[in-house]
Amino acid sequence: MNEQSANPAAQRVLHLVHGLNRGGIEIWLLEMMQYISRQKLEMDVCCKGPELGVLAEDFRQAGANVIHLPQKRNPLVFVRALRDLLIRMRYDAIHVHTGAHSSWSVRAAQSAGVPVITTFHNTRFPRESKWTSSPLLGQAVKQYTSWSIRYAVKKSQLVTGVSQGSADVVQKISRVQKPKCEVVYLGVEDPLVISQGEIEQKRKALQLTSADKVFIHVGSLTEQKNHLGLLEVFRLIHKKIPQARLLIVGTGPCREVIEQRTGELGLQDSAQLLGLRTDVSELMQASDLLLFPSIREGLSLALMEASAARLPIVASNIPGNFEATAGGKTGRLHEVEDYAAMANSACELVQQPALAAEITHSARRVYEQNFSLETSATRWQDLYRRVIADFTGERLLQSSSSLPEKAA
Numbered sequence: 001m002n003e004q005s006a007n008p009a010a011q012r013v014l015h016l017v018h019g020l021n022r023g024g025i026e027i028w029l030l031e032m033m034q035y036i037s038r039q040k041l042e043m044d045v046c047c048k049g050p051e052l053g054v055l056a057e058d059f060r061q062a063g064a065n066v067i068h069l070p071q072k073r074n075p076l077v078f079v080r081a082l083r084d085l086l087i088r089m090r091y092d093a094i095h096v097h098t099g100a101h102s103s104w105s106v107r108a109a110q111s112a113g114v115p116v117i118t119t120f121h122n123t124r125f126p127r128e129s130k131w132t133s134s135p136l137l138g139q140a141v142k143q144y145t146s147w148s149i150r151y152a153v154k155k156s157q158l159v160t161g162v163s164q165g166s167a168d169v170v171q172k173i174s175r176v177q178k179p180k181c182e183v184v185y186l187g188v189e190d191p192l193v194i195s196q197g198e199i200e201q202k203r204k205a206l207q208l209t210s211a212d213k214v215f216i217h218v219g220s221l222t223e224q225k226n227h228l229g230l231l232e233v234f235r236l237i238h239k240k241i242p243q244a245r246l247l248i249v250g251t252g253p254c255r256e257v258i259e260q261r262t263g264e265l266g267l268q269d270s271a272q273l274l275g276l277r278t279d280v281s282e283l284m285q286a287s288d289l290l291l292f293p294s295i296r297e298g299l300s301l302a303l304m305e306a307s308a309a310r311l312p313i314v315a316s317n318i319p320g321n322f323e324a325t326a327g328g329k330t331g332r333l334h335e336v337e338d339y340a341a342m343a344n345s346a347c348e349l350v351q352q353p354a355l356a357a358e359i360t361h362s363a364r365r366v367y368e369q370n371f372s373l374e375t376s377a378t379r380w381q382d383l384y385r386r387v388i389a390d391f392t393g394e395r396l397l398q399s400s401s402s403l404p405e406k407a408a
Helices: 024-035 056-061 075-088 099-112 135-155 164-174 196-205 227-240 255-264 280-285 301-308 319-324 339-351 353-371 373-401
Strands: 011-017 041-047 066-068 093-096 116-120 158-161 213-218 244-249 271-275 289-292 313-316 332-334
Touching (some): 011 024, 011 373, 024 041, 024 056, 024 301, 024 373, 056 066, 075 099, 093 099, 099 116, 099 135, 116 164, 116 373, 135 164, 158 164, 158 373, 213 227, 213 280, 213 339, 227 255, 227 339, 244 280, 255 271, 289 301, 289 339, 301 313, 301 319, 301 353, 313 339, 332 339, 339 353
Parallel strands (some): 011 041, 011 093, 041 066, 093 116, 116 158, 213 244, 244 271, 289 313, 313 332
């Protein structure tokens, strides 16, 4: 770990996450670190979960210090350790991404005298778990969550949501008017366009023919992504388009359930579970449409990636997806359980290339304006500078006001 900055003029920001696995937060953060020169802004990452995660080495290759501070069962020990880290490494700010558990990191930053940016990435707190399903434990978890979010909102120098939907939920839970939760979009890298020949090779490697209509889903294999609904939509599509094929990209605890349901529906020869992939943008370019019937989303990076790759989108009409598709203008949205409508829209778009091209052209413009990595990086660099400058100025003002007045 580099105790001293390689560039004393650069500001230093520590990102606090649970772990470094292939999720939306982690992919955005890794791309940011690869995009922004450490001569301008030094960004490191600290993981509070039990493991660093599979992307730890990628972050190191990007030049970041990767620090493991597992919170375990005693949050006060974690608070002291994080405070000491912030002081020892001389960070100018900490950016917290731990949702309902953000309060402990905010407390550590307060103790260290370091400004805090807290970002919320979802629209439901707490998430479903075995704890929230129990009446007594569930109530306790909800009370803890409300307290933690309120504390983080009150004590952070800047609070942001990745979408208006997530910002509204945080504002409602915190019951704090100021500081208001701002909306600051994340962004995704512009995909490298591959040739038609490369697309054909990619499809051939997946045992897909040129006649196949390829539908893709990208996301963790968790309940909120609604893979059982995805399979139902695809079943209806397959009845109308026998040459339809489904690619499911991602990993997670629901894999066995998804595999079982795929077999029950007789789709085992038409649907492939690909696991984790590092070629998502190429897979999207080799596909005909993104299916995305999530139950909830903060703001899906998969929809941004599809817009960047000019891939048509059919998704559920939930706040995060509504915002990512410019109010449904750059994708077809339907109610979460209206699988027939999703299937009809998907069939229409793959069978009418001119209509799909018109929609994806608009989607690409929205991506360039709001969701590109360049736009995201510029916004966040400006925010870090603003927060650090405001915090430093405030402390200087407090320090000068506490000096004794000269005797007359």
